[in-house]
Amino acid sequence: MAVTVRTSPTKKAPPPRPRAGKWRTRRSRWDLKLSPYAFVSPFFILFAAFGLYPLIWTAWMSLHRVELSNPDQMTWLGLKNFTDLLGDAHFWNAFTNTFTIGVISTVPQLLIALGLAHILNYKLRGRTFFRIAVLTPYATSVAASAIVFAQLFGRDFGFINWLLSFVGVDNIDFTNSKWPAQIAISVIVIWRWTGYNALIYLAAMQAIPQDLYESAGMDGASRWQQFWHVTIPGLRPTIVFTVIVSTIGASQLFGEPMLFGGGGSPEQGGADNQYQTLAMYFFERGFTDQHLGRAAAIAWAMFLLIVVFVAINTLLARRARSAN
């Protein structure tokens, strides 16, 4: 009698599945496959309704002439709104202002935040208090802080002008000049965001292993050299993150310049549009002048500019990383 050698491991035949269990196992299969999607769906449903749909509708509007007084009537224009923007002096003025205010507010902010984080990293007395204190400006409302700072920068009775009078400087009309206004707005932004970025850097700094500093110290590196050659490289991903987030925030700057002017028509950013940012220009065209189609084109142009900025940022970061 031939003995058949079973190569497969011994297996009992599975018992026949009971009828009732068929539904249950199908449900459990669905549970495994579909419940992750179910858990994230609330966010995506809300995003689709309040984020994606307006994005697409704004793009659609930007191809038409639409007026706020009659939003249902849309006249097809093709890309005319966008080509008009290219020759629109107001648009490029707003773009330049956004760029300059962005640079003046972001660069000092991140540098100060870096320095603050380095100091807060030391074992100071009451360091928890200091760490909370740097975050309090972030907790104030944009409107309240902008209005108070606008008062401080007032021409005749502002605190800043009063301080400047002690060093012999005449009253500066912050609201009606270009660079003083942009610097004043940048001060408001720096005041708000420095603490926030400082704490992000601090958290990243605390993840840098202590023995790196010790070995650098043993090699004879001074404090400054340790900071430059140990701390900064360790913080590189964090720095890239904060730069990207600050860039996106700076391109959308709206509240602080809007409330800085006071008086009628604040969205015009001063009598000569000298501190009008892209977001304010979009608001002026869309809601003050009632040209929704043109405003939609400005909004999409802003979006594309932000994408370009972030792409440049990422490219530079990748180059810097690969050069290491």
Add this chain to the structure above:
Amino acid sequence: MLSAHRKTAAAVAALVAGSLLLTACSSTSDEGAGNGGQITLKVGVFGTFGYKEAGLYDEYMKQHPNIKIVEDSVQNDSQYYPALLTRLASGSGLSDIQGIEVGRIADVTKNLSDKFVDLNTLGAANVKDTFYPAKWASATTSDGKVLGLGTDYGPLAMCYRTDLFKAAGLPTDSAAVSALWPDWAGYVKTGLQYKAKAPANQAWADSGSGMYNAVVGQSANQYYDASGNVVVSTNPAIKNAWDLTMQLSTQGLSAKLSQFSPAWNQSFSTGSFATIACPAWMLGYIKSQADTMSGKWGVAKIPGGAGNWGGSYFSIPKASKHQKEAYDLISWLTAPAQQTAMFTKRQAFPSSQTAAKDPAIAATTDGYFGDSPLGQIYSEAAAGTPQAILGVKDGAIRDLIVKGVTRVEAQGQSPEDSWSKSMADIKAATTG
């Protein structure tokens, strides 16, 4: 499987979430007359309309115990109007009664007539004759719908600081001051005289834009012609107003403030200017900004002749759920008796010609403004005002030219450059 404890927790959570959803989705209704409950009427205005301050809301609420009036006021029409347009476009967030400034009423009658209630359907034809014809006509559409009841008028006068005039050797009595400036050239000349004697931080006028608005208000032809075309760049009246204003701005006679800004509000208490063009509604502003200056102001005639600046309307959006009650309120507030009270208490000049004929109006004075014959000055100005041709974007055009004045005064731009920029801005704003 869920344990029994977890099952109960899950059931409770589902119940709470469900009931929260239900409350969120249910609409609050305060339908009044049907179930005899309270009706809340929301009144949306800008600046200081003055009805609340004059106690008229309280009086109405006493007469109608089931009505509650809530006023919502934004500082400036330039922020109020775009917000109103957005709410009209979406159909929500509107008040039962919305104030409309005269610079915007043409936009309402031409473009937004389907979003506001035709007040004829609520009985407005009965009150038509009590209003000035020009005021009534501006709120009427081409097919006869009446979209607003006039609240106040803005006949022009010139307010001046009696104490500062005295210190500079100028007369302080209203009639004598009016004689100083029969025309705008006289006003500028007196200003230069004042400047020579006044301290360095005391300017003649608060801002060139006040004078600009006054001069424009003295002309029937303003930013639009009768067919609805923008004529601002060719209308000699506007260029004349600009040139006169430049005489003020380029000779250091202005305090370079932006009207209706926080700094401008402050300047009333600190007294950094001696004169300000004051339509009747400006008096309320002056009083509310600086109580300490009571008795230090006077009112004289405006140089150049009668004119009008501002004035508003009350309209009812179709989205209002209490149109009948809202109409009752606005017709009461704009009735001749209440308009007279508004002038005697708040110096808001009536848009009702019936009220304007009331002898109480002509006899009105106010202690804040010394013994200046306010009522007389404003009545004469109202009677002589030319009827202006209004246009759809009057408010926006005015704001852009005022910006131009600020550029010359406070930013040192040349008048020619500033004028060209204003014209370019106006073109961008008015062409679709």
